[in-house]
Every structure is written in C-alpha cells, then in structure tokens.
Amino acid sequence: MAVETDAATPTGPIEFDGDDRQPRLSWTERLIRLPVALPLLTVLALLILWEAGTRVFAVPSYVLPAPSRILAGFEAVDGWRWLDHIWATVRVALMGFAVSIAVSLPIAVGLARSRVLSRALYPLLVVIQSTPVVAVAPIIIVVLGTDDAPRVVITFMISFFPLVVSMTTGLMATPPELIELSRSLRGTLAREMAHIRLPYATPYIFSGLKISITLAVIGAVVAEFVAAEKGLGFFIQFSTSMFKLPQAWAGLVVLVALSLLLFQIIGLVQRVLFPWSVPKERR
Amino acid sequence: MARLEAIRFTGVGQTFPTDAGPLRALGGVSLTVARHEFVAVLGPSGCGKSTLLRLAAGLIKPTSGEVAVFGRPVTEPRDDVGIVFQQPTLLPWATVEDNVVFPARHTRGRVSAEDRRQARAIVGKVGLAGFEQRLPGELSGGMQQRVGIARALFLNPDILLMDEPFSALDALTRDAMGFELLQLWQSSPKTVLFITHSIPEAVLLADRVVVMSERPGHVIEDLPVPLGRPRDETALGTRAMQDYCAHLRGLLIKRKAA
Numbered sequence: 199m200a201v202e203t204d205a206a207t208p209t210g211p212i213e214f215d216g217d218d219r220q221p222r223l224s225w226t227e228r229l230i231r232l233p234v235a236l237p238l239l240t241v242l243a244l245l246i247l248w249e250a251g252t253r254v255f256a257v258p259s260y261v262l263p264a265p266s267r268i269l270a271g272f273e274a275v276d277g278w279r280w281l282d283h284i285w286a287t288v289r290v291a292l293m294g295f296a297v298s299i300a301v302s303l304p305i306a307v308g309l310a311r312s313r314v315l316s317r318a319l320y321p322l323l324v325v326i327q328s329t330p331v332v333a334v335a336p337i338i339i340v341v342l343g344t345d346d347a348p349r350v351v352i353t354f355m356i357s358f359f360p361l362v363v364s365m366t367t368g369l370m371a372t373p374p375e376l377i378e379l380s381r382s383l384r385g386t387l388a389r390e391m392a393h394i395r396l397p398y399a400t401p402y403i404f405s406g407l408k409i410s411i412t413l414a415v416i417g418a419v420v421a422e423f424v425a426a427e428k429g430l431g432f433f434i435q436f437s438t439s440m441f442k443l444p445q446a447w448a449g450l451v452v453l454v455a456l457s458l459l460l461f462q463i464i465g466l467v468q469r470v471l472f473p474w475s476v477p478k479e480r481r
Numbered sequence: 482m483a484r485l486e487a488i489r490f491t492g493v494g495q496t497f498p499t500d501a502g503p504l505r506a507l508g509g510v511s512l513t514v515a516r517h518e519f520v521a522v523l524g525p526s527g528c529g530k531s532t533l534l535r536l537a538a539g540l541i542k543p544t545s546g547e548v549a550v551f552g553r554p555v556t557e558p559r560d561d562v563g564i565v566f567q568q569p570t571l572l573p574w575a576t577v578e579d580n581v582v583f584p585a586r587h588t589r590g591r592v593s594a595e596d597r598r599q600a601r602a603i604v605g606k607v608g609l610a611g612f613e614q615r616l617p618g619e620l621s622g623g624m625q626q627r628v629g630i631a632r633a634l635f636l637n638p639d640i641l642l643m644d645e646p647f648s649a650l651d652a653l654t655r656d657a658m659g660f661e662l663l664q665l666w667q668s669s670p671k672t673v674l675f676i677t678h679s680i681p682e683a684v685l686l687a688d689r690v691v692v693m694s695e696r697p698g699h700v701i702e703d704l705p706v707p708l709g710r711p712r713d714e715t716a717l718g719t720r721a722m723q724d725y726c727a728h729l730r731g732l733l734i735k736r737k738a739a
Contacts, residue, residue, distance in 0.1 A: 375570040382538050382558040385587045393587055397574055474574045474616060 263444040268451065271444035274437075284452065286429035290346065290418040291411075291460070294353020298410055302358050306365030307391065327359040331417070335424045344425050352424075353417030357410045364406025368399025401475040404468045411460045419453065430456070485516040486552065487640055487672040488537050493546035494697070495532050506532045508697030509546065516639070517670040521677055521687035525733060529698030530676045534642045537674060538564055550640065560588075563633030565643040569625035571617040571632075577604060578613040581631045603631045606668075608661065623654040630662070640672045647682065656714070659686055663712065680729050684722065685712060692732050702732050 229236055245265050251257070252264040259267050272280075305323075308315045335352050342348035372395050380390045422431025430453050437446035469476055495507040506529040514520045524530050535541045536548045539558040548555045550562070571580045581600040582592045604613055607627040617625050626646060633641060647655040659682060666673060677683050683690045684706055692702035707725060708716050716722060 373568070373570055375566040375568060376572075378535075378538075378540055379564065379566075379570065379583075380587060381540055382562070382564055383584050383587045384558050389587055389590070393583075394572070397572065400574075472574070474618065 260441060260443045263447055267444040268447040271442070271446075271448035274442065274445045274448070275433075280452070283428055283430050283433045283449075284456065286426070287415070287418050287422065287431065287453075288456065288460075290349045290353055290421060290429065291414040293346065293350045294357060294417050295411055295414040297350055297354045298358040298361050298414065299407075301354070302361035302365055302406075305362050306369055309362070309366045310369035310395070311387075323359065323362060326355065329355075331355045332420050335420055339421075339425045349418065349421035349426070352421040353414050356417035356420065357413040360409040360413065361403075361406045364402045364409075365399060368402025368406075369395050371402060372398045400468075400472050401477075404464065404472070404475065407464050408461055411464055412457050415453065415457045415460065484518070486513055487516045487518070487550065488512075488514040488674060489547075489549045489552075490533070490536070491547045491549070493533075493536060493543045493548055495529065495536065495541070496544045505697035507543075508699050510693075510699055511546075512691060512700055512703070514672055514674055516672055519666060519673045519675065519686060519688045520691060521675045521683035521689070522691045522693060523677060523680065523683045523729065523733070524693030524698065525695050526678060528693045528695050530678075530693060531644050532698070533693075534564075534644050534674060534676055537640070538562055538642055560636060561639045563636060563638035563641050565626075565629050565633045565641065565646040567645045567648055569617065569622070569629040571625060571628055573617055576614050576616060577609060577620070577628050577631075580617065580628050581635050583632060584635050600631075600635060603634050604628075606634075606665065607631045621654075623650050623658060626650065626658065630665075634665075638671070640674070643673065643675045645676050645678065648677070648679070655682070660713075662686065663710075667711070680726050680733075681717060684708070684726060684729070685716065690729065692729060702729070704728075 223231075248262075249264050249266060252262060257264075263271070275283075305319065309319060310316075331352060334355075335348075338351055339348045342351060376394050376398075377390065380394055385393070418429065419431035419434075422429040423435055426432040430449050434446045434449040434453070437443070437449060490510045490512045493507055493510045494505070497504045497506055510529075510533065512533075522530050522533060532541070536543055537550065537555065539550075539555045539562070542556075550559060572583065575583065578597065578600050579586075581604055582596050585596045586592050601613055604610060607630055609624060609627055609631070612620065612624065617628065620628070626649075629646070647658050650658065663686060673687075675683070675686060687706055689703065689705050691700055692704075693699065694701045704725075707721055717726070
C-alpha cells in the first residue's frame with residue numbers, strides 16, 4: 199500500500215509508535231503570521247542599506263543625509279520647541295478635519311436623498327476637488343489674513359472630498375428591503391437616517407475618515423508652507439532655507455509618524471465604538 | 482356568512498416606468514384572502530409576485546384597480562401587517578433582541594421594558610432562546626431568517642406577508658423552517674400571503690395555492706390544497722397529492738413553453 203507523500207497529515211494509514219509529529223509551519227509562514235516582524239525587518243534592512251550607502255559613496259548631507267545624521271537633526275531644537283511645532287500642525291489639521299466632517303455630512307445626506315441636489319451639486323464638488331489647492335493657497339492667505347482661518351480653509355479644501363464620496367456611497371449602500379421595512383413601519387425620514395442609513399454607512403464613513411485625516415495633515419503642512427511662524431511644515435521649510443537638511447528630514451520623520459498615529463487613532467475609534475463595522479478577518 | 486375577508490385585490494394592474502419604456506408587471510389581478518387563511522402565490526420569477534405583496538403592504542399604489550385590507554382601500558402601510566423579506570435584512574450592529582424590538586423603536590422612538598419582555602417571548606417562540614444578545618453575523622442563515630420572522634411578529638400583526646422567505650436557505654433548513662412556520666401559525670392564527678416559486682413548499686404550507694402567469698402577471702389557477710392539518714413530510718406521498726403537484730407543475734411549464 200502506498201504511503202501518502204504528504205506526510206504532514208497524521209491520519210495516514212501507517213502510524214509510528216510514539217511519533218507525535220505536529221504539522222509544522224515553514225519559517226517563512228511563521229514570519230508572515232507575526233504581525234509586525236516582517237515590515238520592521240524591511241525597514242531595518244533599508245536603514246542599514248541607506249546608512250552604508252551614504253557612507254561608502256560619501257553622499258553630501260544636502261543631497262541625502264544618513265539616518266544617523268537625521269537622528270542628530272532631532273537635537274537641533276529642544277523638546278519643547280518640537281512639541282510647539284507638532285501641536286501647531288495637529289491643531290490646524292484637526293480643526294480642518296472637524297470642519298470637513300461638519301460640512302461633508304449634510305452634503306452627503308443631501309446627495310443621497312435627492313437626485314436633483316446630486317445632479318446640481320456633484321459637478322461643483324468635482325471642480326473644487328480638481329482645483330490644485332496648493333496653487334490657490336497664497337490667494338486664500340491674502341483674502342483671509344494670516345491667522346488660523348486660511349489654514350483651516352486650506353486643510354478643509356484638501357481633506358473634505360473623500361469624506362463626501364464615502365459618506366454618500368455609504369448612505370446609498372443600505373439594502374432597499376430595510377428602507378421598505380422603515381416605510382412599512384411609517385418611520386420618519388429622520389429616523390430612517392438615524393436608525394438605518396447612518397449606521398449602515400459607518401464602515402464607509404470610517405474608510406473616508408482614514409483617508410481624510412492623512413489629507414488633513416497634508417493640508418496643514420501646505421498652509422504652513424505658505425504662511426506660518428511655527429508648525430512642522432514651517433520647520434521643514436525654514437530648515438531647508440537655512441540649508442540644514444538633516445533637520446528638515448527629522449521634521450519629515452515626525453510628520454510621517456504623526457500621520458500614521460492619527461490614522462491609527464481613527465482605526466482604534468472604529469474598533470472600540472463600532473466593532474461590528476470592522477471587516478471580519480481584521481477583527 | 483363566509484369568513485371575514487382580509488385582503489382583496491380587484492382588477493389590480495401595475496405598470497412601472499423604466500428607461501426602456503413602461504413595464505407591465507401586473508395585468509388585472511383579482512384575488513381574495515380570507516382572515517386567518519394561508520395562501521401561497523406560486524409563479525415563475527419576474528411574474529410580479531413580489532409586486533403583489535408590496536401592494537398589500539401599502540408600499541406601492543396600484544396603477545389601476547383596488548387593493549383593500551379588511552374592507553378598507555390600502556393607501557399607506559398599516560400597523561397590522563408584518564413583512565418577512567427574502568433576505569433576513571437585519572441590522573448587523575443590533576443584537577437579536579434589538580432587531581426584534583426594532584419596529585417599536587422605529588415607530589415610537591423608544592423601547593419599553595414591556596417591549597423587551599415581549600421580544601424575548603417571541604424570540605423563544607421562533608426557537609432562538611439563549612441567542613437574544615448575539616449579533617446577526619454570529620448566526621446561521623436559517624437563524625437569521627427566524628429573527629426576521631420574529632421581527633415581523635413583534636407588533637402582533639393580523640396579516641403576515643412573506644416574500645420567498647426561505648428561498649435563500651439550504652433545502653434541509655428550508656423544510657424545517659416551513660414546518661416551524663406552520664406550528665407558529667397554528668398556535669396563533671394569522672392571515673398569511675406567502676410568495677414562493679417552490680411547488681412542494683406552497684402545497685405543504687398553504688390552504689390555497691394561487692398560480693400566476695408570466696408578466697404581465699395575472700391569476701391562472703386558484704385551488705384549495707386537498708390536505709388536512711396537521712401535516713408532515715409524508716403528506717406529499719399520496720397519489721392525490723402527486724396529481725395535484727403535477728397539475729401545478731403543468732401550469733407553470735405550459736406557460737413557460739408558450
């Protein structure tokens with residue numbers, strides 16, 4: 199009788215006494231299952247390559263500073279100054295993000311509710327979205343002055359569109375039978391929104407929020423490039439103009455970390471408050 | 482005098498506007514359902530069976546003719562009508578109990594302790610005791626549809642409209658659910674309009690089977706089922722029942738060939 203070539207299955211016809219071999223995973227499979235190990239290793243390898251490359255080829259630091267030089271760049275300003283810059287950027291990004299949510303929700307409800315509104319408004323939204331906000335930013339600063347208002351407007355203009363699209367898609371994704379159920383119970387439109395459509399849109403809204411929060415950080419930085427006296431965007435531009443490239447790179451690293459953190463916070467809020475809305479395989 | 486009339490369709494026609502021109506879904510349907518009668522509507526897909534149900538529910542208005550429930554023309558959805566859809570259509574974020582009390586929350590805006598007590602009783606009746614706090618995603622398809630039935634029963638409607646409620650289930654679950662529905666119906670009688678495209682299902686469950694033609698749908702046969710109650714799986718084995726089923730099948734197939 200032929201023995202199965204696939205010996206990993208313990209149910210084969212021949213059993214050896216005392217042999218309790220477990221089906222073993224290959225080491226690559228085990229590495230894939232560790233949640234952070236693989237990306238961490240990749241980044242580490244990249245950093246080593248980067249450091250070695252800049253040293254071996256003697257790349258000047260204004261072209262590409264070595265990771266060790268960037269690390270030193272963090273010490274150029276003290277901790278409180280860093281916090282000051284970070285907070286300025288976070289504040290503008292969050293304000294712009296809040297305005298985006300506040301504006302997008304009624305627009306999305308309108309677009310989902312009424313085909314007239316959808317036809318009338320949608321092209322306008324696309325035009326706003328297609329306008330390069332970076333080019334309009336100086337104009338907005340001139341019109342609105344140099345305090346928070348223009349920065350929030352710029353941040354809003356960059357971050358609101360994905361929210362409108364995801365919210366509208368979500369509000370339209372409700373199964374028609376549930377809307378019929380609501381109508382058969384003679385539910386009001388407000389309750390149809392609150393009890394059925396909005397909760398149904400939650401997963402869509404959160405994917406929009408995740409895109410939007412990273413765009414909000416970009417918006418805040420763009421605004422700071424144009425007119426600001428602090429903030430990470432200002433810090434990067436200022437450092438570059440002083441030819442302190444390692445310092446500018448340090449600012450960039452903080453900015454990336456900040457974006458990632460805000461993105462993760464949105465994901466965390468979704469998992470804690472709306473666990474049912476998280477796709478199953480990632481729960 | 483005959484039994485009280487629960488639902489009456491009189492020469493009901495229904496035409497929907499579409500991009501490709503008007504679509505005649507129903508072409509003059511006349512049909513009455515007595516109170517506490519179980520009527521199955523049988524027909525090929527796209528014959529307007531579901532339209533019939535939505536008309537009775539007051540979700541749409543007929544293009545011509547009249548739909549009346551308990552002698553009154555239907556102008557809007559009524560409280561004494563419960564609907565079970567083809568899909569369970571539950572709220573995925575709400576527990577079984579919250580899904581069942583949903584009609585209370587949606588119509589009155591709040592849920593009383595009495596509502597919750599009643600919901601738990603109904604959940605027990607459909608065989609889901611112990612699952613009150615589970616989410617729909619944790620239940621099988623059959624269990625989800627039980628929740629859908631419990632929700633339709635929550636307001637204790639006199640009329641139950643069921644739109645192919647078991648068609649999305651596997652064959653074994655489907656049979657079991659049918660018999661459970663019969664038990665529920667016998668313990669608290671209701672008028673049932675049951676849409677299906679399965680001949681055995683229609684025959685096992687209903688007092689009367691109504692066969693509809695293809696679009697524009699109209700009634701081509703309206704026959705009482707020659708079976709007593711209570712019924713079980715063996716009921717379909719008799720010669721008379723095989724002839725009855727063959728007759729229904731012939732009607733459906735002949736129409737298809739024509």
